[in-house]
Amino acid sequence: MTRFRRAREAAGTGAAVVLASLGAVTGLSVWSTAGYAGSPARIEIQEGRVLLPVIAGRTTNAYFRIANTGGAPDRLRSVTSPAAAPRLTAHRMNTANGAHREPSGPVDIPAYGEVDMGPHGTAVTLAADASWRPGDRVTFTLDFERSGTVTVDAVVRPVTSGSAP
Template identity: 75%
Template sequence: MVVASLAAVGGLSAWTTAGYAGSPANIEVREARVLLPVMPGRDTNAYFHIVNTGGAPDRLRSVSSSAASDPKLTTHRMNAANGAYRERSGSVEIPAKGEVAMSPQGSAVTLRSDPSWRPGSRVTFTLDFQRSGTVTVQALVRPVTLGSTP
């Protein structure tokens, strides 16, 4: 019991000394992009590079947009036949002093594109975080290109 208590006090002391005690999540979205589908009006993906410079983790709970239909958080999956698909995910964890770079191989926001989008168009998204509240960002519409990571 004494050893466990000393270990807990030591851990809390180290946490406080490192500057994490009382440090809330601090979310920044450093990049936002939407892929322009080959066929206008089809489903596509948006990707966000989210950085948490704070000392507490946060969670992206949902994404909305007035310019895009039905955006939902998804994650990349593979089936037994090596076929890729997207599965709806409840949320995305953003670790303390960490980051998440959404990608085709990981987390993304899947949505129905607007047929009027062109390369260079901007789409406004509102990201809802558990601790940080809402963050509104402009995502750049980019064409899909072979051999490059969007």
């Protein structure tokens, strides 16, 4: 009788393992078929703009719309430009309701997501060149953790043209 009981228990355990394995394989197959498995981050810079300061040569901000069409998240680590020494910054408010920018860390770009930099969020702060005019292009290199570097031009736009979102 003991032998039959052990055989029944072994068969039950084996069936549980087989069912769990089939469930895992089915789930992974569905995940892969949907295009989520093994899909790396794919970064696209959809727009880049630099605001022309009202007083020439002052500090200004550049904004980028960054899309990730891949299945893995990525992270913008830094921004460089031959035109200036840009840095990633974030909009902050102080206790007297005064706004200021402070250096920020890396910017996360979610899988199948987008980050739209703007005046009330993340930006790239840099010293403006006094010779910039509306329509000029400024080259930036954005360094991503997974996607490497992406070089893009941002168009100089006056602050008053409604160019800020």
